[in-house]
Amino acid sequence: MSFRKTGAAILALVMAASLPVAAFAEEEKTIEPTEVTFWHGMSNTQEQVLTELTDRFNEENEYGITVKLVNQGNYGDLSTKLTASAVADELPDLAQAYNNWLTAYTDKIVPLDEFVENDFDDYEDLVEGYRAECEQLGFIGALPFNKSTYVYFYNKTMFDELGLEAPKTWEDMLAVGEKFMEEKEMPAFGVDDLAGFLEASLAQNECEYASDEGALFDNEAGLETLEYIMGLYNNGYARLIGEDDYFSSVISTQRIGGYIGSSTGVSYITADDFELGVAPLPTNKKAAANQAGTNIVMFAQDENQQAATWEYMKYLTSTEATTEWAMKTGYLPVRVSAFESDEYQSFMADDITATAAYSQVDAFFPAAMFEASNAVRTSVNTMFEEVVLDELEPEDALAEFVQIINEECDVE
């Protein structure tokens, strides 16, 4: 009898105690201590910095969340492993990814719209182009992480010697090419990402690239763009990568005047015997610059796991973390406030790559994404080499590009 009474008393006590707790939980979320798995493709310095940032998060977060970093090799490996784990339904809680890796399993991505709405520090502060990329799936499918952009790296010593300035427009570009050919018999121009270059050049000429409807540049603006591109290549002002791996090694050995590549590529350039210059991409009717680098995508299923992952995502995209990340790795901050912070501004004053990248921040655009975008990318890269090797006239090159893109999109 007394036992039952005691039991009841305890029960009442527990209930009384739990009431305010429940009410409290409405306002302040509770996350059970858990482990969050993050698959990434970072190596060397980048991996070290990521580890530093993550260790700090693991120590300092109030919920007992432990983020476990798993290095899955390079981007190719990471993409393949993500696909395989999507098939096996064993995706990690969080992963670095490009949107076009995910087309086969977009339904496994956790939409972040609600998280952003309820618990995120100033979403509009994220760089506009990055936001557009993260929303390409029709919902907020990712947050930007290790971002970069394409810039024009050039051999400033040679430019000075020839009395040249960094090219600002297409015309400058052609003039620089001509001068280099005349005086040095050397190309002044190359691109690591041919398909990206075509897309950016079209955008600079206010022309659309491609969609599910196929190629969208079979018009006057498209032809002008091809005239510019073929003008560079057919005159020898520009060259293909050929036997080299990346243009960073070609410029390091002073066999080219300059090239367009990712801003993070600067760490691969050895400018021992010359001064390196970095300029934003040349413009035509308007400025347009490819943004590159992956985003972080959430796959966590269970609610607690999602909440924990979100804490980490918020942390990585916070002004402090993204500033530190950018300064130590050469990637770009994902927030405007980070770009504008005193810390980053003073860093940028000594960093020509960051300066050039930041100067075109308003012109960033994400690569077009549609059902066949991956196939189009591969085919355009191959076709680009082909039209250059065959030295096609602009009209013919245009026709070839349009045809190959339409074929990939199943458009007649």
Added chain:
Amino acid sequence: MEKKSMKGYLYLAPALIIILIFTIYPLIRAFMLSFMEDYNLVNGSYKGINLENYIDIFQDRHFIKALTNTGIYVVFVVPCSIALSLIIAVLLNSHIRFQGVFQTIFFLPYVTSTIAIGIVWGWIFNSDYGLLNQLLSWFGIKSIPWLTSKQYALPSLIIFSIWKSMAFDILIFLAGLQTISEDLYNAARVDSTPRWRVFWRITVPGIGPMISYAFVMGMINAFKVYNEVYALFRGKNGPAGSANTVVFYIYDKFYNQSKYGEASAAAVILFLIVLGLTIIQRTLTGKKE
């Protein structure tokens, strides 16, 4: 009796299970996938069961190019490699000095990683600093852009592959040559038979089975060429895809473009070609014996 055969199967079981899981099952699965239109690997959905994938790849210029390239590759690499290997094997077998050293040297490509060899050959073929162009320049031949032009990419790949596949052929031919009785050669010597006749009448028939084995294996391997392309062109399929091969095409379709059905259809086509040629070869060599 029954017990005995059970025991046999038991011994075979581990190998059989592995073959079933890793060879037979993927084969059947690829066959099924090849008929599924727009197959999604992740959720297993598809639009319908039809021949769409086959129609698509045969309308795809990249596939036709890959198929032609692979055909040309097989036609050149297999016979050339066998012919050269035969000559070298006979020379190596003719009691020369430092025979062991030479045998080791010729076998080295077989045990070296394809990627490493590819890098070395990349330099041999280099248009500006390459050994090959240097050699040709002595004969007044202008520098050839081996790896950067559409015309020379496939020939470069073929030269590289002939050299690489010779190692294995030489090895089995040498083994074969040692089984030919010395008496036959002695008898020929007594009759003072000309050398070429000895070669055609004694040596070649003597290692006939080895040659036919090298031919079958060489052809199957040549149809599956991928590593050599990857190694020589640094992960790409040659300038403007000019050295694309069927396996390279399949890999690209599957992993880079997520077109699982089309990749499987291409794989089935490759399988049928290899199967067909192997059957033809078997019947031809079978008749001879």
